[in-house]
Amino acid sequence: MGKIIAVHSYKGGTGKTSLAVNLAASYARRGKKVCLMDLDFRAPSLHALFKDQKAEYWLNDYLNGICEIDKILIDASRDHGNGGKLLVALANPSTEAIRDMTAKDRKWEMKALGRLLSLRSSLLNDSGLDYLILDTSPGLQYSSINAIVTADVVLVVTSLDASDIKGSQRMTRELYDLFEKKTGILINKVIADYLSSKEEQKKFNKYIKSVYSLPILATIPCFCEVLRAAGEFIFSEEKPDHPFTETIEKLATKLEKF
Amino acid sequence: MSYNSVDAENTSRTTTMAAYRKLEVKSTQLLEKIRENLEQLNEKIDVMIEIQKHGQRAIPDSLPEALDVMTLLSLPDHLRKTAVTLCKLEEATANEVAEQTKRARAVESGYLNQLVIMGYMKKERRGRKAYFFVNKEA
Numbered sequence: 199m200g201k202i203i204a205v206h207s208y209k210g211g212t213g214k215t216s217l218a219v220n221l222a223a224s225y226a227r228r229g230k231k232v233c234l235m236d237l238d239f240r241a242p243s244l245h246a247l248f249k250d251q252k253a254e255y256w257l258n259d260y261l262n263g264i265c266e267i268d269k270i271l272i273d274a275s276r277d278h279g280n281g282g283k284l285l286v287a288l289a290n291p292s293t294e295a296i297r298d299m300t301a302k303d304r305k306w307e308m309k310a311l312g313r314l315l316s317l318r319s320s321l322l323n324d325s326g327l328d329y330l331i332l333d334t335s336p337g338l339q340y341s342s343i344n345a346i347v348t349a350d351v352v353l354v355v356t357s358l359d360a361s362d363i364k365g366s367q368r369m370t371r372e373l374y375d376l377f378e379k380k381t382g383i384l385i386n387k388v389i390a391d392y393l394s395s396k397e398e399q400k401k402f403n404k405y406i407k408s409v410y411s412l413p414i415l416a417t418i419p420c421f422c423e424v425l426r427a428a429g430e431f432i433f434s435e436e437k438p439d440h441p442f443t444e445t446i447e448k449l450a451t452k453l454e455k456f
Numbered sequence: 457m458s459y460n461s462v463d464a465e466n467t468s469r470t471t472t473m474a475a476y477r478k479l480e481v482k483s484t485q486l487l488e489k490i491r492e493n494l495e496q497l498n499e500k501i502d503v504m505i506e507i508q509k510h511g512q513r514a515i516p517d518s519l520p521e522a523l524d525v526m527t528l529l530s531l532p533d534h535l536r537k538t539a540v541t542l543c544k545l546e547e548a549t550a551n552e553v554a555e556q557t558k559r560a561r562a563v564e565s566g567y568l569n570q571l572v573i574m575g576y577m578k579k580e581r582r583g584r585k586a587y588f589f590v591n592k593e594a
Contacts, residue, residue, distance in 0.1 A: 304522040311525060312590070315544055343525040347540065376529060376536065 200231075200322035202330045203453060204349035208365030210336040212355040213386040213418075215243045216427065217446070218333040220434045224450040226275070226282035230328040233271065233285040233321060237345050238335040239299035242289035246429050248274055256290035258299060261310045267320050278432060285327075299341075307340045314348040337365075338373065346373065351456055352381040353415065358388060363409055370412060382415035382456060384449065390419050415456070416449040418442065492584050498562075499586060502569045520591045521575040538567040542577065547589040 205218040215238075222234040235257060236244035251272045255265045272286045289295075302310075321327045332349060334342035346352055352374055356366045366383070374381040385406065392402045406414055421442050427433040434443040521527070523543065528536055541556045542548060550565035557564060568588045571577045580587050 304524040304526070307526075308522045308524040308590070309592070311543060312546070316546075318544075340525060343529070347525055347528070347543070373529070376533070377540065378537070 200327045202349045204332040204345040206334045207355040209362045220446045226284040227280045229282045231283040232329045235287040236289040242291040245288045257287045258290045311344045385417045387420040506570045523576040
């Protein structure tokens with residue numbers, strides 16, 4: 199039975215998309231069947247990475263009930279499969295589509311939740327997918343909460359920014375807990391000084407444990423070179439020996455059993 | 457005993473057996489009917505209790521309400537669990553919801569009926585079973 203992982207955060211720019219992409223690539227490298235979905239309809243991003251291939255329809259169309267899921271899936275295995283299977287579902291980046299998605303009413307959102315929930319049977323049960331990774335929009339928005347309700351596991355990406363920590367704490371109490379979701383924290387863009395020595399690391403871990411009641415699945419230092427991927431290539435694919443890639447691999451293993 | 461009298465005895469035994477079988481079928485049917493009525497009565501009582509708790513304002517024919525995630529968040533914990541489970545199952549009996557939530561069937565039946573009264577769900581009776589589903593026309 200496959201697993202649905204939602205990658206979420208309180209604030210934008212925490213690195214959700216980069217982590218979701220690298221996580222999906224990591225599972226594909228392990229020979230798994232993975233599908234990566236862009237559920238950030240306000241600011242779609244995966245189309246920039248998978249620009250060479252086009253599907254007949256967008257993920258928006260699936261949620262609108264215009265087509266079935268097979269019409270929107272792009273098979274990126276040739277370039278990014280690395281032994282496994284990587285399917286991608288893209289959000290429509292046109293201004294018109296973004297405007298359309300932000301103007302949806304509650305009734306539409308309810309139906310969209312139903313469409314997302316039915317992916318478990320169509321993708322996990324029928325198509326035998328091992329992982330469905332949902333890249334969400336930040337904060338409390340319909341599309342991200344729909345993704346959280348659909349997921350088995352929520353990976354919360356947070357920086358050490360005070361407002362980000364406060365927001366993530368609040369979401370734990372008022373969102374993830376309310377839906378009884380298995381939730382893990384990933385602290386991203388940590389200043390290298392905090393992890394420079396064993397002592398510093400100890401101090402840092404103590405602080406993090408005092409702030410979050412949830413399990414910490416990974417801590418990723420701030421690597422400027424990761425930014426070089428600029429949403430145009432998959433970093434872990436290009437740099438398999440980089441510490442960033444190593445952390446992603448460890449995270450993927452932890453999430454497998456989480 | 458003459459040859460003919462054996463035959464007669466056999467015939468009378470067959471008749472008695474048939475009568476017994478008929479009676480058995482009839483009593484089973486009767487018991488099923490009683491069970492069905494009791495289940496319906498149970499559900500009606502559940503609805504009455506809910507109406508009593510929440511006042512007359514909430515009647516089953518109230519306007520349909522969308523059961524979107526923001527609404528799910530605003531529900532009390534016990535109802536949210538039932539509502540999310542039904543969203544996942546799309547359509548289910550109280551028994552099927554109870555299997556997922558690991559709570560008693562009677563408890564789930566109460567919660568589901570409460571959600572029907574609130575306008576978030578619909579209920580349809582098919583044969584002996586009552587099916588609940590999310591109000592898609594909301």
